[in-house]
Amino acid sequence: MAIFDLLGRRWAMGIIWNLSKGPATFRALQGCCETISPSILNSRLKELREAQLIDRSLDGYHLTSMGEELFLLLKPFGAWAINWAQQIGPEIGSR
Amino acid sequence: MAIFDLLGRRWAMGIIWNLSKGPATFRALQGCCETISPSILNSRLKELREAQLIDRSLDGYHLTSMGEELFLLLKPFGAWAINWAQQIGPEIGSR
DNA sequence: CTTGGGCGCTACTATAATCATAGCACCAGA
DNA sequence: TCTGGTGCTATGATTATAGTAGCGCCCAAG
Numbered sequence: 096m097a098i099f100d101l102l103g104r105r106w107a108m109g110i111i112w113n114l115s116k117g118p119a120t121f122r123a124l125q126g127c128c129e130t131i132s133p134s135i136l137n138s139r140l141k142e143l144r145e146a147q148l149i150d151r152s153l154d155g156y157h158l159t160s161m162g163e164e165l166f167l168l169l170k171p172f173g174a175w176a177i178n179w180a181q182q183i184g185p186e187i188g189s190r
Numbered sequence: 191m192a193i194f195d196l197l198g199r200r201w202a203m204g205i206i207w208n209l210s211k212g213p214a215t216f217r218a219l220q221g222c223c224e225t226i227s228p229s230i231l232n233s234r235l236k237e238l239r240e241a242q243l244i245d246r247s248l249d250g251y252h253l254t255s256m257g258e259e260l261f262l263l264l265k266p267f268g269a270w271a272i273n274w275a276q277q278i279g280p281e282i283g284s285r
Numbered sequence: 286c287t288t289g290g291g292c293g294c295t296a297c298t299a300t301a302a303t304c305a306t307a308g309c310a311c312c313a314g315a
Numbered sequence: 316t317c318t319g320g321t322g323c324t325a326t327g328a329t330t331a332t333a334g335t336a337g338c339g340c341c342c343a344a345g
Contacts (some may be wrong), residue, residue: 098271099203105303108194121322132304137323147278161274168270171263176193179256183242200332216293227333232294 101146106131107139108169111148111158115166120155196241201226202234203264206243206253210261215250 102108106128113119113127125136140156143149148162158166197203201223208214208222220231235251238244243257253261 096204098267098274099207100200103198103200103203105195105198108198109191112194122320130304132306133323134305134325135303138302146274161277164270165274168263168266172193175259175263179193179241179260182256217291225333227335228294229296229334230332233331 101142104139104142106135107143110136110139110143111162111166111169114149114156114158114162115170118152118155118157123155196237199234199237201230202238205231205234205238206257206261206264209244209251209253209257210265213247213250213252218250 109128110124113124119127121133121136121140124140125131125133128136140149143162144151147159148165149156150159151157204223205219208219214222216228216231216235219235220226220228223231235244238257239246242254243260244251245254246252
């Protein structure tokens with residue numbers, strides 16, 4: 096259940112998703128999750144680093160081996176989500 | 191990304207996880223996610239119903255066929271999380 | 286009939302998380 | 316030195332969640 100708490104925080108899965116494409120800098124992550132606040136991004140990065148899912152290096156943040164494993168579990172969601180979005184309609188995410 | 195927003199809300203994945211074991215009543219869900227507020231539970235149930243992942247019937251809430259599919263994707267997280275918890279240590283989830 | 290208990294849910298306030306914006310410190314190149 | 320980019324922190328406003336109380340409904344026992 097703890098993993099659901101960690102991943103359940105906003106943007107956490109989005110960050111992992113974006114990092115799966117390769118290392119990214121702070122501002123790059125800020126750009127892809129368009130509306131994220133830098134303070135929140137920093138919090139998430141700190142939490143994910145403590146959870147040893149991501150790490151820093153010279154070319155920015157990247158997934159650890161454990162983070163990669165997690166992404167493999169997360170990956171099928173992409174295809175499923177497309178299917179789901181088509182069945183539901185375009186504007187469910189209206190918060 | 192919309193699916194990450196939906197599932198990223200607190201308890202959303204926990205509710206799906208618990209419903210995968212079979213239909214459950216409102217108060218039963220309140221019991222298994224021990225500290226959830228009824229107002230929040232109701233919000234999540236409403237959102238998940240709008241997303242057509244769960245539905246109501248006489249014996250309480252249950253997953254739809256789409257919800258079942260989603261759970262199949264979610265299922266491997268259980269095993270992975272146990273592994274992860276052992277490597278990280280017991281008290282990461284300390285919010 | 287009434288009354289008591291469980292259930293699904295709503296209302297309300299307080300606390301915590303998140304957003305949005307501004308800006309600092311650092312470094313590289315011109 | 317100055318300019319621009321990057322990583323990040325600080326602050327106040329906004330939103331979500333927690334926690335508690337309680338309503339209306341139904342059913343069964345008295």
